[in-house]
Amino acid sequence: MFCTPSNPTGTVFPENTLRELGKIVLEHNLTVITDEAYEYFTFDDAQHFSMASIPELRKNVITNYTFTKTYAMTGWRISYIHADEEMITQINENIE
Numbered sequence: 001m002f003c004t005p006s007n008p009t010g011t012v013f014p015e016n017t018l019r020e021l022g023k024i025v026l027e028h029n030l031t032v033i034t035d036e037a038y039e040y041f042t043f044d045d046a047q048h049f050s051m052a053s054i055p056e057l058r059k060n061v062i063t064n065y066t067f068t069k070t071y072a073m074t075g076w077r078i079s080y081i082h083a084d085e086e087m088i089t090q091i092n093e094n095i096e
């Protein structure tokens, strides 16, 4: 699990780093959970890149987002995840 862009440091993991990590994820069939709440909050020349955009990792990545940051909807407590349909089904089955 990791957060990019990071809170509180603002660190943005570069695309090439995430692609390299993706190779390890595929090799070992791992599941990665990412927190990308600050996807639109990058500074200087940093570019946000989501591992979920790598087609081969479709079944390996669960990405978390929140309206709080992107749409300044603090207090609404609305967030959402992006994942493969099979993964979403499993997550839904385990929500109480």
Ligand SMILES: Cc1ncc(COP(=O)(O)O)c(C=O)c1O
Residues within 6 Å of the ligand: 003, 006, 007, 035, 037, 038, 066, 067, 068, 069, 077, 078, 079
């Ligand atoms: C990196 C990160 N992810 C997720 C959240 C959760 O956001 P929310 O306010 O929608 O619960 C926060 C909140 O500060 C955050 O900093």
